[in-house]
Amino acid sequence: MPLARSLAFIQLSPALLIDTITAPQTDFPVLHHRTLSPIAAGLKLDYLGTVPFRSDKQLFFRLIDTPEHLALWQENTFFEIDSSVSLLMAESTRFLAGDGRLYDAYRAEVSRILDRKQDTKKLRLRQQRALKLIRNEVEAFRPIYNAEPNDRKYAWLPPLLQSRRNAHLLLCVRSLFRPGSLTFVRCCHSRIASFACWRSTLELQRRSRRTSGTWWTCSLPEAS
Amino acid sequence: MRANIPFKVRHSSGRELLQWLSLKFEDLVVAALKESVSSIAEKPPCSYAFFSIGPLAQQQCTPSSRIEFGIVIERASMEVFEYFRLVMALFELRIINLLEVCRSLARSPSSSCHQHF
Numbered sequence: 001m002p003l004a005r006s007l008a009f010i011q012l013s014p015a016l017l018i019d020t021i022t023a024p025q026t027d028f029p030v031l032h033h034r035t036l037s038p039i040a041a042g043l044k045l046d047y048l049g050t051v052p053f054r055s056d057k058q059l060f061f062r063l064i065d066t067p068e069h070l071a072l073w074q075e076n077t078f079f080e081i082d083s084s085v086s087l088l089m090a091e092s093t094r095f096l097a098g099d100g101r102l103y104d105a106y107r108a109e110v111s112r113i114l115d116r117k118q119d120t121k122k123l124r125l126r127q128q129r130a131l132k133l134i135r136n137e138v139e140a141f142r143p144i145y146n147a148e149p150n151d152r153k154y155a156w157l158p159p160l161l162q163s164r165r166n167a168h169l170l171l172c173v174r175s176l177f178r179p180g181s182l183t184f185v186r187c188c189h190s191r192i193a194s195f196a197c198w199r200s201t202l203e204l205q206r207r208s209r210r211t212s213g214t215w216w217t218c219s220l221p222e223a224s
Numbered sequence: 225m226r227a228n229i230p231f232k233v234r235h236s237s238g239r240e241l242l243q244w245l246s247l248k249f250e251d252l253v254v255a256a257l258k259e260s261v262s263s264i265a266e267k268p269p270c271s272y273a274f275f276s277i278g279p280l281a282q283q284q285c286t287p288s289s290r291i292e293f294g295i296v297i298e299r300a301s302m303e304v305f306e307y308f309r310l311v312m313a314l315f316e317l318r319i320i321n322l323l324e325v326c327r328s329l330a331r332s333p334s335s336s337c338h339q340h341f
Contacts, residue, residue, distance in 0.1 A: 063277075063294035064308055070296060089294070094281035097254045098273035102296045106275070 071109035246285035270298035
C-alpha cells in the first residue's frame, strides 16, 4: 500500500509542476539562474490572468469599476506601482460587448489624464511615458561587456545574441514554457513565415517536452 | 485547423494571420459573454461594457492565448460586483466547456472568483 501511495505521488508531481509553471504569476527563470538573463529585469508574463477579479493580487488589480476609477490606473501613483498594467489599460484595450458609451467614457477619461501636461515640463504625460519606455528598451537590450574598461567583447553572451533578430529567437526559446502563444507571436514579429512559424512552434514545443529543463537553441526558417 | 483557414489568410504574413485568429477568438469570447449575461434571470443592475486587454485587444491572439478583459460599469456597489462575479463564473464554465482549456488555466480564475472576492 505505501508503494502504491508513493507511485501516486510520483504521478502527481509532474502535474503539480505543470500547474506551477502555468500559474498566471509565475516568473520564468528559464536560464535556471546559472547564467545571467539577457534582459536585465527578466521577463514577467501574464499579469492580469483570465478574469477581471484578480483578487489574489492586491485589491487595486480588480479590473471592474466605473470609467473614472478605472482610468486612475494612468495616474503616476499606479504607474509607479506597476507600469505594465497601466500601459495595458491605456493603449491595449478594445471594446467587446455591452454599452459602447461607457467604454467611450473610459477612453475619454484615459485620454484626459494622458494628455495632461505636467507642471514643470512641457511634455504631456503620454510623451513622458513613451520616452521612459524607449529608454528602458534601450537599457534592456544593452550589450553586457566585460568588466575591464575599453574591452568591447561580450562577457558571456553567445553569438546567438549578436543581432536583434537573434535576440527575438532567444525570446522564442525563453517562452517555450508557455503554451505556444508567445512563441508564435514572437516568431511572427521576427518576420518568419506564418505557417513555417507555426510548424516550428509545435516542433519546438515537442522538443521542449522531451528535453524539459535543459537549455537548447534551434534555428527557425526565414520568411520567404 | 489548417483546413479552416482561408487560402488568402494562410498565405499572408504572420501579422495578418494573427489578426484573423484574433477576430475569430474575439467573436467566440463575445458570444460567450453575451450568453453568460443572458443566462442570469435578473437583468444587469446597471449598464456595463466588456473590453479586452492584452493580446486580444492588440490583435495578436493565438489559439492558446489567455482571455484577458475588464468591465466598465455605470456605478460601483456590492450588488453590481456580485452580479458580475456570477457572470464571470458562468463565463468561466463556458470557456471550460469548450474542452480546450488546460487544467491550470481553468482553475486559477476559480480561486480568485469564488474565494477572495
